[in-house]
Amino acid sequence: MMTVSAFKWVPPFAQGLVRDLRVRWALEEAGLPYQVKLIDNTVQASPDYRKLQPFGQVPVLEEDGLVLFESGAIVLHIANKCEALLPADSAGRARAVTWLFAALNSIEIVIQPLAEVDLFFAQEEWAKLRRPGVVESLKERLGELAAHLGEREYLEDCFTAGDLMMATVLRILRHTDVLDGFPTLKAYKERCEARPAFQRALAAQMAPFQQPRA
Numbered sequence: 001m002m003t004v005s006a007f008k009w010v011p012p013f014a015q016g017l018v019r020d021l022r023v024r025w026a027l028e029e030a031g032l033p034y035q036v037k038l039i040d041n042t043v044q045a046s047p048d049y050r051k052l053q054p055f056g057q058v059p060v061l062e063e064d065g066l067v068l069f070e071s072g073a074i075v076l077h078i079a080n081k082c083e084a085l086l087p088a089d090s091a092g093r094a095r096a097v098t099w100l101f102a103a104l105n106s107i108e109i110v111i112q113p114l115a116e117v118d119l120f121f122a123q124e125e126w127a128k129l130r131r132p133g134v135v136e137s138l139k140e141r142l143g144e145l146a147a148h149l150g151e152r153e154y155l156e157d158c159f160t161a162g163d164l165m166m167a168t169v170l171r172i173l174r175h176t177d178v179l180d181g182f183p184t185l186k187a188y189k190e191r192c193e194a195r196p197a198f199q200r201a202l203a204a205q206m207a208p209f210q211q212p213r214a
């Protein structure tokens with residue numbers, strides 16, 4: 001059975017956004033059972049965990065001696081086992097993989113700076129100066145994404161691992177009203193979040209955070 005690493009606890013601003021969610025969601029879509037290895041800061045910093053994840057982050061996926069890190073690589077690994085995440089035809093697969101990379105390399109890359117400015121450095125003068133430029137670049141990119149999506153349900157003909165990744169990336173904006181300016185993208189993200197597999201994955205990530213802390 002596959003094992004996914006996840007945090008025992010994170011602050012409320014991160015709960016429901018931690019990147020093991022992508023992996024849990026992919027496993028739920030694929031109908032593959034998994035177990036979770038909950039870690040804390042001590043494990044994260046330990047040499048043993050660094051052997052699995054060089055940067056001490058989550059998620060890690062372990063499967064019969066295979067160890068993977070990077071949520072994109074892990075989701076792709078799972079998607080390869082499941083037609084519901086990667087279409088059977090080679091062109092459809094390639095397009096889905098393209099969107100998975102676009103989510104990480106073209107969208108997350110412009111969303112993450114806003115999360116950092118707002119959630120980690122909000123009181124810093126440089127962050128206040130930087131924010132308008134970050135929002136402007138982000139809105140430009142989201143406009144381009146919305147133009148591609150148009151009135152479609154998903155980025156391609158059906159839901160794929162590319163949508164899974166894109167939805168998790170758009171969710172990082174939940175502390176802002178930026179998506180209100182892009183109603184079709186907001187509806188797209190909500191359509192993806194309404195999938196039962198997503199709901200199961202989210203509930204599973206949230207469960208340990210609701211336990212009393214030792």
Ligand SMILES: N[C@@H](CCC(=O)N[C@@H](CS)C(=O)NCC(=O)O)C(=O)O
Pocket residue numbers: 017018019020056057058059069070071072
């Ligand atoms: N590029 C990595 C990023 C992983 C990442 O940023 N994980 C965060 C949680 S969402 C983490 O472990 N943060 C703790 C840290 O960096 O020390 C991936 O997609 O897997």
